[in-house]
Structures are given as structure tokens and as C-alpha cells.
Amino acid sequence: METLAAGNAEEEHNHPYIPYNFIQPKVIEQVSYAILAIGILIFLVSFLGYCGALKESQCMLTTYGILLIVILVLEIAAGILAVVYKSKVETETKDVLITSLSHYKPTTEETDAVTQAWDQLQMNLHCCGVNNYSDYAGNQDLRNASRLVPESCCILKEDKTPVSDTCTTSPNDSNSYFNKGCYSSVVSLLRNNLEIVIGIAAGLAIIEILGIFLSFCLAKNITDYEHR
Template identity: 35%
Template structure:
């Protein structure tokens, strides 16, 4: 029967889709962990919105894995309830992603301010427990020094050794243009974010289109199961 063959094809396509969807969930978890350790792990971020962003990414990844499980099981067992649950959850995730994208665009100008305040606060408490290591790690990773400029560390006329282009003990006491990084970390990281936002937007658009495809597969399979067609 032609319809039976078509439904069988949709069934396996949906199963493959959910496997790839599960991989995307794992990728989001990894990205969330990397963001957490890359920036938030090196600074005392006081803004809930900023500190919670990587955690939200991780949670979304976990939810996607949960949803992919429903999709795989529903497609394999031809369970109408599970396929319906998968479609509803996928639509909800899609709507949340749209809301997050809008919120990110609206609050994008606040990110620099939040990061600058957090960095300055950490600089002021540089000698406190853990702060020195946090600042040093960030300055080494991004090849920067200070918040807006290396002179933010003055007085005295010296900078942490992590500002040196070639780190060595007490190298920060020799403040010269050839010895230390001149640009502040806020500008460097802001530029880094702008350079990577296009990649992030492209990946997000690809995931959104991928999810729409999954919703279509689920709806077609739901219709086939409800109509009583054999899909095995």
C-alpha cells in the first residue's frame, strides 16, 4: 500500500531526526559548560541574567535530550501519545528559543556594561581569595590587561604578570609597549563576542529550521497513526 510505505518512510526519517536532535542537545550542553568556564568561571558575575545564560543553555540541552527520547520511542513504537507529546514539547522549545532570541537582541547593549562592572569589581578585590587566579586566567586567555586599559592597574606603576606577552615572575614590573598587552579586557571580549555572534546566529537558525522539520514529521506520523495505517 502506497500510504503504508510513505508512513514507514516518515517513521524512519523521524527516528533519524531525533537521533540528530539528541546530538544537538549534547552540543548545547557542551557549549553551556564551555561558556560557563570561559567567562563566568573567571569572574564574579553579579547579574542574574548574565550568570544564568550558560545555565539556561545547559538546561535546554538536557530538555532536548528528554524530548528526543519521546520522539525516538514514539516513532519506533508508533505510539500516538508519545509522538503527540514530542510535537507539543518541540513546539514549546521552538517558541522559547524565539523569545530568547528577542530578549537577547533587546538586552544585547547591556552585556558590555554587566561584564565591565563585574570585571572592575573583581579587579578591586584582586588580592582576595581566588580573584587573582580568575583575573590572571582571563587576561592570559584573551591577551588583554585591565578593564579599559592596562593603566587601570595603576598605581603602583606595575601590572599582574598575566599581562605580560611572555609571562615570567615579576615581568609585570617592566611596563613597556613591547612587554605587556595594551588593550583592556572589556574591549577585547566585546570584540570576540561580536565576531562570534554571526556563527551563533547561523547555528541557531539551522537548529530552528531543523526543529520545524521535526514538527512536520511528527504531525504527518500522528495523522498516519490516528488514521490506522500500518507503518511497520
Template identity: 30%
Template sequence: MGCFGFLKIMMFLFNGIIFLAGAGILAVGIWVKVDSGSILGLLQNLNNGPPELKQVLNVGYLLIAVGAVLLLLGFLGCCGAVRESKCMLLMFFVIILIVFIVEVAGAIVILVFKGVIQTTISQVGVTIVDSIRKDYGKNADVTGLWNTTMTVLTCCGFNNYTDFTGSPFVQNTSLYPQQCCKTGPCREYNATVSNISGCYPALIKVFEANSIVIIAVALGIAALELISMIVSMTLYCKIKAKDS
């Protein structure tokens, strides 16, 4: 098997994985939009939410779009390699190039508008806290979502235990959620000294602790995209030379 055959096999295998990944992401995106009980459904029911929150709620559409693009890429790459189609390989290259440019532009936007993003998160946080004080202990979906989140992340509220002050749960039981205290019944005095952080600070710590992994994954994806472009153009040129 020569270099040309090896490139065809690698192109087929690599894009087969892309095709399967696209199918999975597309399925998740459709599930998010269909499942009214998902976390996005809860966010949509928040009152007086900032306009920026509406963009967050479009993540289901984003997943569907990403999944569809990956499906198309996988199909073009596999069929282009197997059928030795210059048109498909060229389309594959162009789409990968566009995705790569968009990713670079997105990274630049995040770096430049980091302060705006933090402000938006703070505005969303105010709305979330209002929802906690209104529905925690009364709405089973909200209560269950927060209990699960706090248990998994070992955190308390969005900012801290005071987010639950005035909530139906505290009013009815005179207690705070047990996740807000390390031991014993959770009342304000021991919630104050337990120093269990809020879920937002906890999530930030998780991202900071795994920042190297996140950067490595991003660089790995960028490298794969570059390799894909090189391989597709190499095949394109070899097929073109073969046909001429």
C-alpha cells in the first residue's frame, strides 16, 4: 500500500469518527430542544432575565448546527476519499478552513470582551438568585436541579448560602439546604462559618484547575483541523494529477 492508499484510509477513518461525533451532538441538540424539563427549560421560565440570557438558551440550536456541520464534514471526507472526488475533497477543505477561522475569531472575541462576558454572567446570577428565593422548596424541578448541582460540585447556592434566605424552603423549615453545611442541621450560624463556596465560584475553580487540559484540547482540535486540511489538499492534488 502506497502513500496515496494510506492517506485514503486515514481520511476515511478520521472522518468516520467525525461523522459519528456529529450524529451524537445532533442527537443531544435535538433532545435539549425537545425536552421541556431540561435545565434550559428552567432557565426560560426565569422572570426578568437579562436579554443576554436569551443567547445562552440558543445552545440547543448551536448543538444542532454543530452536529449537522460535523455530519456533512464526515460524509464529504469519507465519500471524497473513497470515491476520489475532487469536488467533495475541496468542499471538505473549505468547510474545515471556515470552521478554523471562526474558532480563531471566537477565541479573540473572548479575550477582547472578557470583561463584558463577566458582566453578563453577573447579571444572569442576579436572575438566578431571584429564582432560588422564589422557587427553591416550592418548585420540584428547581429544587431538584439545585440539590443535584450543589451535591456534584460541593457548593452552596449561586454565590453562597445567603441566596436561599427568604426562599420557601427556609421559610417552611427554618433550615438552609444541607449542602451548605458540613455537619449537623444547616442553620444560619453554622452555614456562616462553614465557608462552603457558591456554585459559580466553584465552577470557576474547576475551569481554572483544568485550564491546561482545556487549552491542550483546544490546541489538539486546531492541530487536527490543520492536519485534515493538509491531507485533503494532498489527496486533491494527487487525484488531480492522476486524472490529468
């Protein structure tokens, strides 16, 4: 049994980014809270529309329509502000992301949602940090382990282990992506798929506008019927 346990421990150490990390309690808890919050918001808005139509309630349908208008206006306002204050938004976004790197946990025993998100981003986009590897300078756990970057910043082999054992302590162009920031990589990805992004945004806007139109039409029909 001890041999099996040691073998499992070694296997986990050699494959720090295997899907098992996604089912650790801390990751599940954090993701669950986020999904729960989003789910409650969607449920409340949808509940108003459903019950309003079912009970033929003008008040509920009107409230539903107004909520959709508020959501749509906020989305449009956010888009406009992001364009107008592009440089400030970029700076603030980078600051928030860099702050999140200080909470990165380099060991599998402490894996959380933030760590998993950064690992997957860095592995898939072949990048490191927000601007570059220096963004990890504020991570105490990495400093305590005498590392400059996590393994997800390294060039990995097929088995998801670094091509060089010195990558985390002495990163360079041949063993890591230490000078390639993830922020610019994400921006490039969005620009390369701009048509898809615009299509999704337009699709959501059309659905919301349709929901607003139908809710007010139904509310008006109910009012007209009651006054007959």
C-alpha cells in the first residue's frame, strides 16, 4: 500500500495540471459560488417573465421588461466606457490581474480556482504573467520555493512536465514563455476572432431586445383586455 501511495504522489507531482485539480474541494467551492450567483440572477429575471406571462400580470411583465432594459443599457454603457477610457481600463484591468497573481498557489495541495485559471491560460496561450514573468515577483509562495515562475509558464512536454528542470528558477527563451505576457495574448486572440465576438454580442443584444419588445407587447395586451 505504501508503494502505491508513493507512486500516486509521484504521479501527481509529475502531472501538476491533470484534470484532477479541477475537482479539488476548494476549486469546486469557488466555482460553485460564482455559478450560484449567476444562476440566482438569471432565475430571478426569468422568473418574473415566466410568472408574468403565466399569470398574465402586467406588473411582473413590465418589471421584467424594465430589468432587461437596465441590463442592456449597462452592457452598452460598459462597452462605451471601455472604448472611451481604453487606456485607464487597460491599466486597471492589468493591476487587478497582477494582484491576483500574488494569490497564485504553486503547489497542487493548495490549488484553487484562481491558480487553475492562470495555469490553463498560460498553458494554452503559451504566455507568462500579465505583462511578463516579473509580475510574479510579488508572489510569496514562489519566492519561498526559490522560483521565478510557475511550471505553467514553461515549455511543456506531451506529459505536461517542463522541458527543462531549471525553467522555474532560471527561465529563458529556450525553456519558457517568460517574456510573453498573457494580456497581449488574450487581446490578440480576441482581435483574431473579432467577428465571432461581435456576433455573440449582437446575438445577445437581439435576444434581449426581443424579450423587451415581447414583454411590453404582452403587458399592453393584458391591459387592453382588462379594460374591455
